[in-house]
Amino acid sequence: MTNFRITILGSGSAMPTTLHNPPSQLIELNNKLFMIDCGEGTQLQMRKFKARMSKLHSVFISHLHGDHIFGLPGLLSTLSLLGRTSDLNIYAHKEIDFLINPFLTYMGKHITFKINVIPLNPESEEILFENQSIKISSFPLKHRIDTNGFLFEEKKSASHIIRDMIDYHNIPFNLIHGIKRGEDYITPDGEVIKNELLTIPGTPSKKYAYCSDTAYAPEIVHYIKKADLLYHEATFAESESKRAEETYHSTAGQAAQIAKLAEVKKLVIGHYSSRYYELGVLLKEAILIFPETELASEGKIFEL
Amino acid sequence: MTNFRITILGSGSAMPTTLHNPPSQLIELNNKLFMIDCGEGTQLQMRKFKARMSKLHSVFISHLHGDHIFGLPGLLSTLSLLGRTSDLNIYAHKEIDFLINPFLTYMGKHITFKINVIPLNPESEEILFENQSIKISSFPLKHRIDTNGFLFEEKKSASHIIRDMIDYHNIPFNLIHGIKRGEDYITPDGEVIKNELLTIPGTPSKKYAYCSDTAYAPEIVHYIKKADLLYHEATFAESESKRAEETYHSTAGQAAQIAKLAEVKKLVIGHYSSRYYELGVLLKEAILIFPETELASEGKIFEL
Numbered sequence: 001m002t003n004f005r006i007t008i009l010g011s012g013s014a015m016p017t018t019l020h021n022p023p024s025q026l027i028e029l030n031n032k033l034f035m036i037d038c039g040e041g042t043q044l045q046m047r048k049f050k051a052r053m054s055k056l057h058s059v060f061i062s063h064l065h066g067d068h069i070f071g072l073p074g075l076l077s078t079l080s081l082l083g084r085t086s087d088l089n090i091y092a093h094k095e096i097d098f099l100i101n102p103f104l105t106y107m108g109k110h111i112t113f114k115i116n117v118i119p120l121n122p123e124s125e126e127i128l129f130e131n132q133s134i135k136i137s138s139f140p141l142k143h144r145i146d147t148n149g150f151l152f153e154e155k156k157s158a159s160h161i162i163r164d165m166i167d168y169h170n171i172p173f174n175l176i177h178g179i180k181r182g183e184d185y186i187t188p189d190g191e192v193i194k195n196e197l198l199t200i201p202g203t204p205s206k207k208y209a210y211c212s213d214t215a216y217a218p219e220i221v222h223y224i225k226k227a228d229l230l231y232h233e234a235t236f237a238e239s240e241s242k243r244a245e246e247t248y249h250s251t252a253g254q255a256a257q258i259a260k261l262a263e264v265k266k267l268v269i270g271h272y273s274s275r276y277y278e279l280g281v282l283l284k285e286a287i288l289i290f291p292e293t294e295l296a297s298e299g300k301i302f303e304l
Numbered sequence: 305m306t307n308f309r310i311t312i313l314g315s316g317s318a319m320p321t322t323l324h325n326p327p328s329q330l331i332e333l334n335n336k337l338f339m340i341d342c343g344e345g346t347q348l349q350m351r352k353f354k355a356r357m358s359k360l361h362s363v364f365i366s367h368l369h370g371d372h373i374f375g376l377p378g379l380l381s382t383l384s385l386l387g388r389t390s391d392l393n394i395y396a397h398k399e400i401d402f403l404i405n406p407f408l409t410y411m412g413k414h415i416t417f418k419i420n421v422i423p424l425n426p427e428s429e430e431i432l433f434e435n436q437s438i439k440i441s442s443f444p445l446k447h448r449i450d451t452n453g454f455l456f457e458e459k460k461s462a463s464h465i466i467r468d469m470i471d472y473h474n475i476p477f478n479l480i481h482g483i484k485r486g487e488d489y490i491t492p493d494g495e496v497i498k499n500e501l502l503t504i505p506g507t508p509s510k511k512y513a514y515c516s517d518t519a520y521a522p523e524i525v526h527y528i529k530k531a532d533l534l535y536h537e538a539t540f541a542e543s544e545s546k547r548a549e550e551t552y553h554s555t556a557g558q559a560a561q562i563a564k565l566a567e568v569k570k571l572v573i574g575h576y577s578s579r580y581y582e583l584g585v586l587l588k589e590a591i592l593i594f595p596e597t598e599l600a601s602e603g604k605i606f607e608l
Contacts, residue, residue, distance in 0.1 A: 040378040041345040066381045074344040077370045
């Protein structure tokens with residue numbers, strides 16, 4: 001059973017098609033459920049793919065284009081009908097207030113929980129949420145309006161002690177915490193017992209990076225370096241590279257180039273323009289540059 | 305080929321399920337396409353059922369509960385992306401301005417067409433649209449907030465003249481219009497030739513009535529009298545009649561009772577509460593009172 005799972009709810013772009021819903025993803029991490037973007041129909045997709053609405057911890061909105069936010073009113077309304085009482089944090093650019101407040105005013109007392117809108121910083125990297133085991137941060141992308149990417153990461157877990165070795169050296173209990181964190185043990189005689197003889201490494205931490213919508217922007221590479229999974233938009237094929245440039249979107253090849261530069265383990269592309277009925281062309285162009293590429297599609301799950 | 309066709313896009317209610325989308329219907333009448341209500345995902349349903357977005361003439365919103373309006377921003381946005389230039393009339397209660405204006409302001413110059421919001425009269429019957437061949441009117445329903453039903457009707461077409469009889473009596477051309485409208489012909493000798501000898505009746509006009517959301521309200525019967533098709537909400541089964549009363553909704557039996565009182569030809573029920581996975585109970589309760597009942601479902605088409 002994995003602890004880190006991404007479910008694609010929508011892999012389309014501004015104009016929905018019969019094949020692709022507007023953008024939304026669920027990130028399940030350490031038994032918390034996070035949402036990135038919330039295009040129209042997101043709550044319907046959650047139903048379809050049996051996501052547990054009651055588990056939703058918070059929502060991260062990359063930018064305020066309609067295809068990334070038009071599902072919010074319906075989602076908030078349904079959470080209310082389900083009787084949610086715990087606060088919901090929505091991380092989004094501050095202008096969202098202007099769009100969402102009339103709705104909240106109109107819903108008034110029918111909203112059963114508090115919504116906290118937490119403004120994103122469109123200029124620089126920022127930690128949005130952190131606890132003992134996970135960290136979520138945002139970083140700027142390059143689009144027509146303020147847009148942020150998101151990084152979900154597990155924190156490196158402490159090493160596991162080798163019980164037999166601890167007993168053998170008769171190490172006092174009060175030093176165990178330090179040893180788990182990497183310290184050596186110095187015996188009463190002054191002998192140094194190297195940490196690697198006393199422990200086995202903890203579970204390696206994993207990282208998921210989300211980059212949509214964005215023009216080709218090598219300056220984001222350091223934020224997403226060595227991610228286990230990178231979702232990068234690939235709105236267009238190479239034949240539409242001029243259109244990609246004009247609209248601050250990426251081609252599949254550019255997405256793959258970012259994946260390559262960032263040395264990620266795997267790339268998932270999505271945010272397909274509605275002109276692509278057949279996505280083979282996008283996949284092919286990406287694979288030529290970065291072989292470990294997959295296509296996003298509605299309902300697809302990526303386990304880290 | 306029929307000229308009057310209703311397509312159900314959503315037959316659910318406030319809480320969408322995997323089976324039912326929030327309310328929306330398309331009315332195709334005399335080559336014009338009208339929409340009633342626009343719940344979340346309506347534009348996706350239009351795609352799915354291959355409705356021609358470019359043909360959309362105007363939108364009628366019964367009331368301002370979220371499940372009837374949350375699809376509007378996405379629809380308007382997509383119509384813009386498709387380059388619509390002709391005005392779009394939205395018939396809705398006046399408070400819709402408050403909800404829709406921030407969105408329009410935000411979209412700004414990206415909206416390629418003019419939107420006219422035309423306020424509904426929640427107190428009495430009113431003609432909303434009329435031309436030579438069709439008439440669309442609204443009438444008050446009985447819900448928790450101002451809510452209107454809609455009546456779509458063909459105008460009775462003029463009678464067809466019987467050419468042989470016109471020739472036989474040598475009737476002057478300038479009298480033909482009156483005869484088509486039902487006048488008798490008086491010969492130069494003063495003989496009265498009855499209209500029914502000169503004409504065959506025109507195509508009978510058809511009527512479609514939409515009633516959702518509403519409590520049981522026999523006072524609406526005269527608005528929808530003898531409709532060819534009545535859509536009436538049936539949110540609950542008889543076992544939930546108390547809940548229906550409290551929430552100003554109808555049971556399936558009450559919908560059937562309205563159909564019976566109004567002497568309509570056929571009843572379609574919908575707006576099912578999400579608690580009904582199996583709709584047989586609703587259909588059964590309605591049929592006992594009004595046998596000509598059908599269940600609405602996504603994609604179902606009713607031809608008049």
